[in-house]
Amino acid sequence: MKLQQLRYIWEIAQHELNVSATADSLYTSQPGISKQVRLLEDELGVPIFARNGKHLTEVTAAGQEIVAIAGEILGRVQDIKHIAQEHRDNKVGSLAIATTHTQARYALPPVVKNFMQRYPGIKLHINQGTPMQISELASRGLVDMAIATEALELFENLVMLPCYRWNRCILVPRGHPLTRLERIELQDLAEYPIVTYTFGFTGRSQLDQAFDKAGLHPQLALTAVDADVIKTYVRLELGVGILAKMAYDPVVDVDLVPLDASHLFGASTTKIGLRRDMFIRGFIYQFIETFAPHLTRDLIDQAMETREKRELDALFKNVELPVH
DSSP, X not given: OOHHHHHHHHHHHHTTTOHHHHHHHHTSOHHHHHHHHHHHHHHHTSOSEEEETTEEEEEOHHXXXXXXXXXXXXXXXXXXXXXXXXXXXXXXXXXXXXXXXXXXIIISHHHHHHHHHHOTTEEEEEEEOOHHHHHHHHHTTSSSEEEESXXXXXXXXXXXXXXXXXXXXXXXXXXXXXXXXXXXXXHHHHTSOEEEEOTTSXXXXXXXXXXXXXXXXXXXXXXXXXXXXXXXXXXTTSSEEEEEGGGOOTTTOTTEEEEEOTTTSOOEEEEEEEETTOOOOHHHHHHHHHHSXXXXXHHHHHHHHOOSHHHHHHHTTTOOOOBO
16 A cells, blocks of 8 residues: 555545546546556455446445545645654745635735744745635645635534634715614615625625524625625625625725624634644744734644534633634
8 A cells, every 4th residue: 555545546536536637636647546546446455436437436435434544644644744844944844824815815914924024934825715615625634724704614624713703894985875874774784785795705604694584685786705896896886895894994995985784793703724633833833823812822732632613612712802
C-alpha cells in the first residue's frame, strides 16, 4: 500500500468519481491513476469503486470506510510536514484561508496587514467562495482554515471557533421614504423590492427566518454573493439593500444611507473552522488571535480537544464575543 494510492482514491472520491478530472488536478495521467487504484484493490482484496465498463459508478461500502481513513491519513501526513517546518523555522511557510467576499473585503484587511508585517516569510493565500465551498476546502485539508457565518456546522470534522457577532443594516439612497421613519418594521421593508445576499451567504438564513416568522413574503428583486454588487443595484434604485453592517463604508458610500435593522433580524456569528486534530502552527495561532483576540492559544487548544457540539458550546458559554 502506497501513500500515492491513498491520495488517488481520496481525490477520485472528491472529484465525483471522475478519473479524468482527478488526473488533471494532480497533473498526472488517467491510466496511471486507474492502474494504481486497481493495484490497491488487488492488494486489499475488496473493490473500492463499483464500475460499469471503464467508468466508476459509486464508492462501495468497504470503499467508503477506506476512503474516509485515507483522508485522515493524508491529513496527518500534511501535519507531519507542518511539524517539521515549525521546528526548522516557525516564521517560514504558508497560510491558506478560505472565506467569503464580505470577510475578505471588510473584516480581514487590517488583520492581514498586521500578520504580513509580523510574518513576512509566510505566504498567505486567500480563497473566496460560497460558505459550503470554503467549508469543504477546510474539511478536506486543502486550506488551513475557513472563515464564514454559514455552513461550517455541516462538516463534523471541523471545530468551529466563534469570532464575533454582527447584524445587518438596511441600505437605501438618500431621500428614500424609509429614511423618514423613526423605526422600520418588517412590514415596511416588505413594501419594497429587496436586494440582498444569495441564500447560504453571510447570515442570509436569519433574514429569511425573520420574514417567515412574520408571515411576510418580500419580493426579492436581486440576490448576489458580493456586498459591493448589492450596493451597486441599490444605487440604481432597483430595491432596498439588506447586507452586513460592516459592509457599509461611510467614506465610499456617502450617497447611501444605512438604517438600523438590529431589531428586525437575529444577530449572526462569524466563525473560524479548523480541521479536527490538525497540527496548528504558531503563526496560525497568531493569525486567529489577531482576528479574534479572545481566541487565545489555550482556548483554541481546549476547543480542539472537544468531540461534541455541546462540549464546544459549554466552553464558549461565558465568552463575550465582540460585536461588529
